[in-house]
Amino acid sequence: xxxxxxxxxxxxxxxxxxxxxxxxxxxxxxxxxxxxxxxxxxxxxxxxxxxxxxxxxxxxxxxxxxxxxxxxxxxxxxxxxxxxxxxxxxxxxxxxxxxxxxxxxxxxxxxxxxxxxxxxxxxxxxxxxxxxxxxxxxxxxxxxxxxxxxxxxxxxxxxxxxxxxxxxxxx
Amino acid sequence: xxxxxxxxxxxxxxxxxxxxxxxxxxxxxxxxxxxxxxxxxxxxxxxxxxxxxxxxxxxxxxxxxxxxxxxxxxxxxxxxxxxxxxxxxxxxxxxxxxxxxxxxxxxxxxxxxxxxxxxxxxxxxxxxxxxxxxxxxxxxxxxxxxxxxxxxxxxxxxxxxxxxxxxxxxx
Numbered sequence: 001x002x003x004x005x006x007x008x009x010x011x012x013x014x015x016x017x018x019x020x021x022x023x024x025x026x027x028x029x030x031x032x033x034x035x036x037x038x039x040x041x042x043x044x045x046x047x048x049x050x051x052x053x054x055x056x057x058x059x060x061x062x063x064x065x066x067x068x069x070x071x072x073x074x075x076x077x078x079x080x081x082x083x084x085x086x087x088x089x090x091x092x093x094x095x096x097x098x099x100x101x102x103x104x105x106x107x108x109x110x111x112x113x114x115x116x117x118x119x120x121x122x123x124x125x126x127x128x129x130x131x132x133x134x135x136x137x138x139x140x141x142x143x144x145x146x147x148x149x150x151x152x153x154x155x156x157x158x159x160x161x162x163x164x165x166x167x168x169x170x171x
Numbered sequence: 172x173x174x175x176x177x178x179x180x181x182x183x184x185x186x187x188x189x190x191x192x193x194x195x196x197x198x199x200x201x202x203x204x205x206x207x208x209x210x211x212x213x214x215x216x217x218x219x220x221x222x223x224x225x226x227x228x229x230x231x232x233x234x235x236x237x238x239x240x241x242x243x244x245x246x247x248x249x250x251x252x253x254x255x256x257x258x259x260x261x262x263x264x265x266x267x268x269x270x271x272x273x274x275x276x277x278x279x280x281x282x283x284x285x286x287x288x289x290x291x292x293x294x295x296x297x298x299x300x301x302x303x304x305x306x307x308x309x310x311x312x313x314x315x316x317x318x319x320x321x322x323x324x325x326x327x328x329x330x331x332x333x334x335x336x337x338x339x340x341x342x
Contacts, residue, residue: 028206
């Protein structure tokens with residue numbers, strides 16, 4: 001298996017108005033960075049502004065999970081690196097990592113499911129052929145990558161983990 | 172069981188710069204709204220600005236999961252309603268719902284784990300007694316509430332759900 005999270009899809013510097021009362025990037029803004037990272041992935045598969053205009057399709061995020069691993073300070077240059085975990089005819093399952101530019105320490109991790117949408121509905125719809133071909137090409141490139149350890153995690157307090165997996169009644 | 176998500180912890184109106192190229196609240200900004208909803212919960216348990224100053228403690232988000240259920244348009248007055256699912260000596264497991272103000276349709280759902288932190292370290296630390304008492308009081312109030320159906324969900328493509336639960340090899 002090879003190193004996960006290899007495709008850079010967004011770069012920026014942490015802005016002052018993204019920082020909370022603890023002096024760190026506010027939790028919600030990590031997801032804004034990942035959102036722009038997803039836009040970069042959409043560009044990569046031909047759903048940039050021109051591709052959206054031509055196809056009449058876009059993508060909507062259905063569900064996301066985020067792990068906050070390290071603080072990120074104001075002014076830090078950061079980047080989002082993306083991995084296509086899986087896809088079907090109209091959905092992608094993405095892994096996204098936040099890093100300081102040029103560094104290997106994972107600062108935050110997100111996995112997300114996105115749905116391709118025909119904006120004329122709007123309704124969920126299969127990728128147009130040109131986009132489907134790009135998705136399949138990325139999938140072929142990423143087929144040998146390890147899946148990050150955070151994929152598929154269920155949120156629970158440590159002592160409540162058995163309840164969360166359904167082996168005992170929830171409170 | 173009683174109705175979930177009863178405690179309003181944040182109200183605002185969707186700002187123009189939170190809206191994406193589809194004309195809806197950008198996915199990342201839902202999490203910014205939930206972040207302010209968490210701040211409101213912190214206020215409620217005595218970790219407002221004065222409480223953080225006095226105790227030297229604050230809370231860090233460890234992990235979050237979000238389900239995007241409906242589009243939210245620019246200018247919509249919204250609110251976050253919060254439910255304490257569980258807690259231990261230094262963590263809370265929160266459920267948060269986004270609603271249009273005065274409406275009952277759930278627009279987005281998030282569950283989050285937050286850790287109480289002694290900022291002198293910073294290190295994870297038990298709640299100070301006054302905060303612990305407030306957490307226990309909220310837990311007593313919320314003990315009879317149903318858990319929203321989205322709690323504990325594992326992200327996966329529909330066809331990949333068996334792989335995600337570990338019963339088959341990952342690709």
